[in-house]
Amino acid sequence: MGIINWSAARRTLVAALLAVVAASGADVVSAEDAKLNALPSWNATPRKEAILDFVSRVTKEGGPDFVQPEERIAVFDNDGTLWAEQPMYFQLAFAIDRVAALAPEHPDWEKTPPFEDIIKGDLKAVAASGEHGLLEIIAATHAGMTTDKFNDIVDGWIATAEHPRFHKLYTQLVYQPMLELLAYLRANGFKTFIVSGGGVEFMRSFADKVYGIPPEQVIGSAGVVKFEMSPDGKPELMKEAKIEFIDDGPGKPVGINRMIGRQPIFAFGNSDGDLQMLQYTAAGRGARFMGLVHHTDAVREWAYDRASHVGKLDKALDEATAKGWTVVDMKTDWDVVFPFEQ
Amino acid sequence: MGIINWSAARRTLVAALLAVVAASGADVVSAEDAKLNALPSWNATPRKEAILDFVSRVTKEGGPDFVQPEERIAVFDNDGTLWAEQPMYFQLAFAIDRVAALAPEHPDWEKTPPFEDIIKGDLKAVAASGEHGLLEIIAATHAGMTTDKFNDIVDGWIATAEHPRFHKLYTQLVYQPMLELLAYLRANGFKTFIVSGGGVEFMRSFADKVYGIPPEQVIGSAGVVKFEMSPDGKPELMKEAKIEFIDDGPGKPVGINRMIGRQPIFAFGNSDGDLQMLQYTAAGRGARFMGLVHHTDAVREWAYDRASHVGKLDKALDEATAKGWTVVDMKTDWDVVFPFEQ
Numbered sequence: 284m285g286i287i288n289w290s291a292a293r294r295t296l297v298a299a300l301l302a303v304v305a306a307s308g309a310d311v312v313s314a315e316d317a318k319l320n321a322l323p324s325w326n327a328t329p330r331k332e333a334i335l336d337f338v339s340r341v342t343k344e345g346g347p348d349f350v351q352p353e354e355r356i357a358v359f360d361n362d363g364t365l366w367a368e369q370p371m372y373f374q375l376a377f378a379i380d381r382v383a384a385l386a387p388e389h390p391d392w393e394k395t396p397p398f399e400d401i402i403k404g405d406l407k408a409v410a411a412s413g414e415h416g417l418l419e420i421i422a423a424t425h426a427g428m429t430t431d432k433f434n435d436i437v438d439g440w441i442a443t444a445e446h447p448r449f450h451k452l453y454t455q456l457v458y459q460p461m462l463e464l465l466a467y468l469r470a471n472g473f474k475t476f477i478v479s480g481g482g483v484e485f486m487r488s489f490a491d492k493v494y495g496i497p498p499e500q501v502i503g504s505a506g507v508v509k510f511e512m513s514p515d516g517k518p519e520l521m522k523e524a525k526i527e528f529i530d531d532g533p534g535k536p537v538g539i540n541r542m543i544g545r546q547p548i549f550a551f552g553n554s555d556g557d558l559q560m561l562q563y564t565a566a567g568r569g570a571r572f573m574g575l576v577h578h579t580d581a582v583r584e585w586a587y588d589r590a591s592h593v594g595k596l597d598k599a600l601d602e603a604t605a606k607g608w609t610v611v612d613m614k615t616d617w618d619v620v621f622p623f624e625q
Numbered sequence: 626m627g628i629i630n631w632s633a634a635r636r637t638l639v640a641a642l643l644a645v646v647a648a649s650g651a652d653v654v655s656a657e658d659a660k661l662n663a664l665p666s667w668n669a670t671p672r673k674e675a676i677l678d679f680v681s682r683v684t685k686e687g688g689p690d691f692v693q694p695e696e697r698i699a700v701f702d703n704d705g706t707l708w709a710e711q712p713m714y715f716q717l718a719f720a721i722d723r724v725a726a727l728a729p730e731h732p733d734w735e736k737t738p739p740f741e742d743i744i745k746g747d748l749k750a751v752a753a754s755g756e757h758g759l760l761e762i763i764a765a766t767h768a769g770m771t772t773d774k775f776n777d778i779v780d781g782w783i784a785t786a787e788h789p790r791f792h793k794l795y796t797q798l799v800y801q802p803m804l805e806l807l808a809y810l811r812a813n814g815f816k817t818f819i820v821s822g823g824g825v826e827f828m829r830s831f832a833d834k835v836y837g838i839p840p841e842q843v844i845g846s847a848g849v850v851k852f853e854m855s856p857d858g859k860p861e862l863m864k865e866a867k868i869e870f871i872d873d874g875p876g877k878p879v880g881i882n883r884m885i886g887r888q889p890i891f892a893f894g895n896s897d898g899d900l901q902m903l904q905y906t907a908a909g910r911g912a913r914f915m916g917l918v919h920h921t922d923a924v925r926e927w928a929y930d931r932a933s934h935v936g937k938l939d940k941a942l943d944e945a946t947a948k949g950w951t952v953v954d955m956k957t958d959w960d961v962v963f964p965f966e967q
Contacts, residue, residue, distance in 0.1 A: 498885065501886065509879070517908060520905075543840065544829045545841065563852070563862075
């Protein structure tokens with residue numbers, strides 16, 4: 284099967300077009316028809332209804348919940364919300380592949396944790412090296428080169444690396460229902476942003492192609508970058524082995540304030556790292572939508588929440604339940620998980 | 626006179642509409658007519674011609690210099706490029722007004738430089754307190770409160786404070802030719818950004834209303850912001866007395882990479898603090914436009930360059946001359962400087 288699943292792409296497109304037609308007030312397709320045809324990979328459950336109802340309320344001119352288009356800011360976590368995150372964050376899989384590729388140039392790594400653990404394939408030992416080990420891996424694989432060089436490396440990996448369980452490209456492990464949701468929101472005048480703990484440059488390499496989210500609408504963690512003149516007088520941006528900003532947990536509202544400067548009216552996450560972004564969104568005046576993807580489908584995807592190391596969902600699940608936020612039950616609510624299933 | 630100069634607003638609007646009509650290929654107004662009517666406050670000099678020629682080349686589908694709309698990123702410095710910056714950066718005027726307003730609550734300031742110098746009106750002594758003094762002023766006036774509170778204070782100042790020479794609101798001291806240029810670029814599919822050493826929250830308070838640039842397209846210097854829960858459980862963003870990022874000089878390309886993630890094809894500045902942004906823009910492949918506003922009009926505005934403390938233009942002027950960048954001679958090239966002249 285090719286990278287593009289045409290029937291999935293067509294479904295997304297048709298749903299978006301119908302929404303546009305409905306929004307323009309044309310008679311050929313009624314708003315009710317468009318609503319029925321929207322989000323085709325979502326089963327008809329209260330979660331789908333909550334999304335459609337919210338969008339309908341904030342876009343109804345003259346209605347009590349109407350929101351001007353420029354204020355329709357929607358923010359999405361990436362790992363576990365727009366694409367999968369098991370058995371490890373995909374960016375960590377990238378870093379591990381890079382360590383393996385670079386190992387021949389670093390004979391010392393054979394006796395240096397966490398690199399020796401990666402070379403031996405002992406991922407438990409890698410995990411045990413903790414934050415310090417992770418930062419060493421990031422420094423060795425994400426720094427000491429220009430942004431252009433790094434982007435080229437990521438592009439190459441994204442185009443070829445396969446997920447160990449599904450044997451698909453990582454970009455095929457995006458959630459079809461969320462692709463439809465992104466397109467539906469944009470068709471209704473929303474501006475969609477990614478707000479993720481992932482590295483901003485890593486995500487930008489595929490966000491536009493895969494999600495339709497341009498680079499300037501991707502907010503993520505970032506390393507320090509320095510402007511330099513190369514010996515032959517070419518301006519370059521050099522990636523340094525130092526973290527500048529962690530866009531996770533309380534960092535998410537800070538990143539939103541810094542990069543967007545408006546409070547979102549719509550936010551979707553899947554883990555405790557998204558709690559503060561959801562709280563910040565909920566605190567705004569007027570209609571607000573807060574959503575969580577609950578990974579409940581061990582057959583088609585994975586089932587995990589409170590006890591998971593990756594994408595732990597515990598406090599945010601309690602708060603969502605207490606406050607009536609929308610908690611998507613993947614198993615029940617999604618007719619299709621990945622585009623390649625269709 | 627009210628805040629809005631309707632004849633100026635109409636000129637800007639008409640120019641933008643003509644550009645749109647031309648871009649759509651309609652027969653009623655030829656592209657040549659639209660070009661003649663574009664940028665009405667710019668005199669017919671080689672600088673105006675350089676702008677029109679560049680826009681025409683990058684928007685001509687099938688032409689050798691055509692650039693896809695999503696890649697038409699235009700970046701503008703703010704102080705001295707979009708609005709005036711004499712006799713001091715307007716944000717410093719704001720900070721000084723704030724010190725005066727807060728002085729009754731801080732009796733100790735009467736004997737503490739640089740605050741006592743401000744209270745006495747001795748701005749030379751304030752300037753002599755250097756970077757340390759400036760950071761103390763910023764800390765006292767820009768921190769220790771939520772972003773919401775700060776934004777309210779800025780809104781109040783922007784709506785009432787008057788410039789000492791012109792006795793106009795600071796937002797009336799924007800350059801009419803640059804307003805027309807922003808509108809013209811947007812009408813031709815460009816996305817316009819501010820990239821300034823000024824504080825990002827300060828600029829966002831007026832950028833949308835005055836320049837038509839929404840908050841998410843304003844890049845600036847920023848203090849550290851922390852997410853907190855207020856005692857009554859309300860999420861808040863607290864501004865701390867610590868600088869996080871200086872968006873000036875080599876910081877400008879870094880900020881562009883961080884926030885936009887694409888290399889601009891069009892950049893306008895006015896001082897040495899814009900040099901690296903212009904170099905970074907020039908280094909991209911394909912057609913590029915680099916522009917500088919040269920302040921040469923002591924009668925209508927101010928005349929300053931190499932020897933100025935504020936907005937010093939020295940190295941960037943040499944490089945612009947050497948590389949054939951567009952250097953706007955304010956006196957010769959601009960028929961109107963400020964909207965209120967019309």
